[in-house]
Amino acid sequence: MAQTRAATIEDVAREAGVSRAAVSKVIRNAYGVSPAMRERVTAAIEALDYRPRVAARAMRGSSFTLGIEMPHIGNPFFTKIVAGANAALAGTDYQLIIAPADVDGEEGVRAIGALADRQVDGIVAISPLVSPDWLERLAGRVPVVMLGRHDRSTAYDTVTGDDAEGTRLVMEHLFELGHRRIVHLTRSEEVTRPGSGNPHAIRLEQYLAHMRAAGFADDIRVVRTGLDEEAARLDTLALLDERVPTAIFVGNDELAFGALRALSEHGLSSAEVSVVGYDDVDIASYPAISLTSVNQAGEAMGERAIRLLLERIEGRTEPIHFSVEPSLKVRNSTRPAPAEPTG
Amino acid sequence: MAQTRAATIEDVAREAGVSRAAVSKVIRNAYGVSPAMRERVTAAIEALDYRPRVAARAMRGSSFTLGIEMPHIGNPFFTKIVAGANAALAGTDYQLIIAPADVDGEEGVRAIGALADRQVDGIVAISPLVSPDWLERLAGRVPVVMLGRHDRSTAYDTVTGDDAEGTRLVMEHLFELGHRRIVHLTRSEEVTRPGSGNPHAIRLEQYLAHMRAAGFADDIRVVRTGLDEEAARLDTLALLDERVPTAIFVGNDELAFGALRALSEHGLSSAEVSVVGYDDVDIASYPAISLTSVNQAGEAMGERAIRLLLERIEGRTEPIHFSVEPSLKVRNSTRPAPAEPTG
DNA sequence: ATGAAAGCGCTAACAT
């Protein structure tokens, strides 16, 4: 079985008896091809099973590829975003590729850089740990939309949730139930650096503000953890060994599941410690779980991010900042357990 | 802010006062560069912040990109595989890109094709719905490893779980508990076509065989569904309206969660209908869920797939077929409920 | 409407 070399535009041109330029025009639907020519070329393409090499196209024009950088592929909220992004691309010539980072810090830069090196026509970056400067420079070369982070720039578009509002919803809900010993379980200090615009930074900041405003400054307790469920489980376990709060507000659902697991390992039920998450991932609504959480339309965010990219590719230059409204899904959270009856 | 064009190998060569070939050799760690030269070139690369364009490299040699095609990005088992794959790539020059298909049928071919068009140096395809012929042709051009499907070929490597053994574990477990009215909830007929080698095809085939061998041929009941939790929920709901089985063996955990959700909506507890899944996804072990499931080391599979690809790139030509052993995680499954006491 | 030809940024023979 001879390993036949894949057909090139040259082969198609020869087969159809036309020039390479003509073939190129046909595959790009460019202006200036007669119906007759189009037909012959199309037939030749069929016959030879020709597929344009993306690398060669990318050298001159576009790669018809959009990249999305994800901090952590295990987080269902991110996969929701991807599902939305993918849906927005259905029927277009573009293909979505995902570059997973899966480690805190520098990995995000690496992944985004890898995307840029592959000459994608646009990049959506999910709350990466990079400086606005770095991002602006990148956005100068290729359209970029930042998803999640709140810092703005005229160089790139943003799609965000209203994290201040989401956190307000959570805190007021817990206050109304009567909680005051509320722990906030969140990511590393690097991630939540004040002013970074990172969603977790805002949630933390607002947690602090609401605790103080409610007069619970003395009950403020921030616990740091990593980026996956297992890290959250371990850090919650450590927390519980010290002092058991009445409620835990967790930075996102994936981490909340780790906290819930720790609670259960510690013999604590959700009636004893209320847990509230963020993202309203599918399993959160699962009857046996029933996690109270802040919903933000992930699919819509992903879809919107892609649209913004496509518009930039079409030529738009003024930045657009899109925001989705969060809503609180109240589920298992309850009033704090009354103090142990004495004697 | 002048939009300065990114540095090319030419710029680096000029800056370092050497030839392009020299720079090329340095970035590829190729043979034949003096330490002095290497140093000057490295300095120039730093100074100009040079990054090789992948498209240009791909036109001559390799793209240093490995692609993975995923049927459905929402399935946590697949993301486990990706995590393993990504881990195997850490420290190498290769970057992983994911092409999500997210729809049954033709989409898999599209996604794999898109990967090939992008000249990736290797492709791992997760149980795609394509003919062995098509795959062999592809494998002739680029290293391929099929993950999940059991059909073999000398053209490509495979990484599989032992689905016959996994299913045996499930069925014997259910038989031992005393079940005989066991429904099998699985994917479409297209996916489970006999002889396709698809994992779901094997699980179905073995379900049928074990039911017959146990003398329960009359209780065989196969229900078809789509590829996500929601589809499974709907189809299970329909099933329950007809006749309630004592146990449901579901093709994978994601679908099992849909079935569990339907059960709970129908007011049925897991004590009344035992559900067994496949893949032992993280949440399956979650206390409030506690889904009995077949474990197959997803990370290990992803990691192995990448290794096989890398070996092929290094020049290996004999095919390797790697299999991982499944084990049953027994959790919530119970004996069938005794018949309703009469009067 | 069509074609000829230059060139995108690399790598790999091949010289030196």
Place this chain on the structure above:
DNA sequence: ATGTTAGCGCTTTCAT
């Protein structure tokens, strides 16, 4: 050890 040079498969002026 280092440099020269010929392409890889496309897109895109620019002629015709």
